[in-house]
Amino acid sequence: MIQSVDRAIRILGVLQGARRLSLSDLAARLELPPSTVHGILKTLQAHGMVLQDRDSNRYQLGPAVLKLGNVYLDTLELRSRAVTWSEELARRSGCAVRTGVLTHDEVVIIHHEPRPDGSRQMPEVGIVIPAHASALGKAMLAYLPDQLDELLAKGPLRSMTSETVIDGDELRKQLDEVARDALAAEREEAVLGEAGLAAPIFDASGLVVGAIGIVLPAVDWAPADATFGAVREAARNISRELGAAHWPIQPR
Amino acid sequence: MIQSVDRAIRILGVLQGARRLSLSDLAARLELPPSTVHGILKTLQAHGMVLQDRDSNRYQLGPAVLKLGNVYLDTLELRSRAVTWSEELARRSGCAVRTGVLTHDEVVIIHHEPRPDGSRQMPEVGIVIPAHASALGKAMLAYLPDQLDELLAKGPLRSMTSETVIDGDELRKQLDEVARDALAAEREEAVLGEAGLAAPIFDASGLVVGAIGIVLPAVDWAPADATFGAVREAARNISRELGAAHWPIQPR
DNA sequence: AAGCGTATTCGACATTGTCGAACGCAACTC
DNA sequence: GAGTTGCGTTCGACAATGTCGAATACGCTT
Numbered sequence: 001m002i003q004s005v006d007r008a009i010r011i012l013g014v015l016q017g018a019r020r021l022s023l024s025d026l027a028a029r030l031e032l033p034p035s036t037v038h039g040i041l042k043t044l045q046a047h048g049m050v051l052q053d054r055d056s057n058r059y060q061l062g063p064a065v066l067k068l069g070n071v072y073l074d075t076l077e078l079r080s081r082a083v084t085w086s087e088e089l090a091r092r093s094g095c096a097v098r099t100g101v102l103t104h105d106e107v108v109i110i111h112h113e114p115r116p117d118g119s120r121q122m123p124e125v126g127i128v129i130p131a132h133a134s135a136l137g138k139a140m141l142a143y144l145p146d147q148l149d150e151l152l153a154k155g156p157l158r159s160m161t162s163e164t165v166i167d168g169d170e171l172r173k174q175l176d177e178v179a180r181d182a183l184a185a186e187r188e189e190a191v192l193g194e195a196g197l198a199a200p201i202f203d204a205s206g207l208v209v210g211a212i213g214i215v216l217p218a219v220d221w222a223p224a225d226a227t228f229g230a231v232r233e234a235a236r237n238i239s240r241e242l243g244a245a246h247w248p249i250q251p252r
Numbered sequence: 253m254i255q256s257v258d259r260a261i262r263i264l265g266v267l268q269g270a271r272r273l274s275l276s277d278l279a280a281r282l283e284l285p286p287s288t289v290h291g292i293l294k295t296l297q298a299h300g301m302v303l304q305d306r307d308s309n310r311y312q313l314g315p316a317v318l319k320l321g322n323v324y325l326d327t328l329e330l331r332s333r334a335v336t337w338s339e340e341l342a343r344r345s346g347c348a349v350r351t352g353v354l355t356h357d358e359v360v361i362i363h364h365e366p367r368p369d370g371s372r373q374m375p376e377v378g379i380v381i382p383a384h385a386s387a388l389g390k391a392m393l394a395y396l397p398d399q400l401d402e403l404l405a406k407g408p409l410r411s412m413t414s415e416t417v418i419d420g421d422e423l424r425k426q427l428d429e430v431a432r433d434a435l436a437a438e439r440e441e442a443v444l445g446e447a448g449l450a451a452p453i454f455d456a457s458g459l460v461v462g463a464i465g466i467v468l469p470a471v472d473w474a475p476a477d478a479t480f481g482a483v484r485e486a487a488r489n490i491s492r493e494l495g496a497a498h499w500p501i502q503p504r
Numbered sequence: 505a506a507g508c509g510t511a512t513t514c515g516a517c518a519t520t521g522t523c524g525a526a527c528g529c530a531a532c533t534c
Numbered sequence: 535g536a537g538t539t540g541c542g543t544t545c546g547a548c549a550a551t552g553t554c555g556a557a558t559a560c561g562c563t564t
Contacts, residue, residue: 001294001295001298002256002260002291002292002295002551002552003521003522003550003551003552004254004256004257004520004521004522004551004552005256005257005260005292005295005296006295006298006299008254008257008260009295009296009299009301012320013299015323016319016320016323019323019326019327020327022541022542023541023542023543024540024541024542032522032523033522033523033524034523034541034542034543035522035523035524035525035542035543035544035545036521036522036523038542038543038544039254039521039522040254040257040521042253042543043253043254043257043258043261044257044261046253046258047258047261047265048355048356049261054457054459055457057541057542060324060327061320061323061324061327062324062355063324063353063354063355063360063362064355064360065317065320065321065324066321066324066325066360066362066377066378067268067321067355067358067360067378067380068264068268068313068317068320068321069317069318069319069320069321069322069378070321070377070378070379070380071267071268071271071313071317071378072312072313072314072315072317072318073318073378074271075271075272075312075313101315102315103300103314103315103316103319104300106319108315108316108318108319110315110318123375123377125318125322125375125377126318126319126321126322126323126325127322128319128322204307205306205307207306254520254521255519255520255521255552255553256520256521256551256552256553274510274511275510275511275512276509276510276511284553284554285553285554285555286510286511286512286554287511287512287513287514287553287554287555287556288552288553288554290511290512290513291552291553292552294512309510309511309561
């Protein structure tokens, strides 16, 4: 692990959480001398990864990170497959559809198909949700015991709403059920008033590479039986296109 | 400039251009020993900035970059203003609307309003276009002589189509006209069959912070007079909301 | 089974980043 | 308007750190 690179990424991470920060704030949060942080910041700035507000001198993320993000999406085979099947799933379920991948303890949304009712909706590509509080995250974690252990070892689970599962054992119990059905649900655990239903996506090597699912108003729970089937089918179809031999894969 | 951080970002940049690369390819392109690149790569990997394909061992960008990109968009005041006015501009012009910012020699799209005809269109947020070959880029460069000098000093302009302006003097001449009208046009200079029209956006300090414009099929050139006015108005409205005292600002 | 082309590990060396201190600058305060 | 405080930034000596060549391990082909 190269120290300065690690520090640079940690700077980006802090900036990600706090939007705009002064050099001294940044240094305080990282527990590093300001001059050290300054050197790294200037390097990041030269590449457009961060930029400094002319008026306040505070630092924030720069346009170069956006460029990188877009290229990541283009390289993902999963995404191109998800686009096709999301459309169908949205039509069949009448709900917005999200596809996501796992990074450490969070789900990153890589595709978002708006509800097919024609209303204006914010694109959600790139947003992150704690894995333990989302249907997508649970669908993936159920088949990734190592990632789950790592997540639980890291510290207490963050509570998002009163419904968030923050007990490790309770989460494990839920995930056992998820693995049995290849279907994960979430009711107001991340956002009040919102529920989710998701299924895991596997690739040719039989490992979970993502999950696809629907988002619906909590009051519309439970969805029709056909909807459960539609989510599982979307996940299975994408998995097959990625070369997965079976769906679902048996965990462990 | 911290060497290892600089190298890390260069690695990300190469990965951005080439999608997936083996360690030796990557090392060869950067003219660095493989072991040096490997150390940096492993650090980036630990943070999810890059990931390694299990089968081929090749490296590619990871989900963490996508997360960063999304947060960058959220911090941009310009973007939230652009969303409102893009909608109006799309309605008035009947065209797709793009808003972009400048990084070095490229325009990064930070908002994309699809053509209001209801057809399915790929979201274009995050894509990059060489500044000299786009209406958005010209609109900004006309008011940023320093950036223009830097761009021209860096080397020959990249040709995208037969229409791309690759002569520095010719570009300067065009930009003088752009600065006079506060309106930049582009006809098939980046993509054959596509034309653009854009106007610069200024902030409270009177500097260019972005540009907004429309994309239309080259065969539909020239747009109606009202459309020219609509583009300028959108740029002026956003500039005013950002605190700009005047629009356009006089260059130099 | 042998050989090649990979990625990866290791360790010695000196290059390089680090950190404290000093500087410059602007915005307040009295 | 002089003094003061709180910034960001620059500088340079030191040694911690990243670098690179060589050695190892791995997987694929022949």
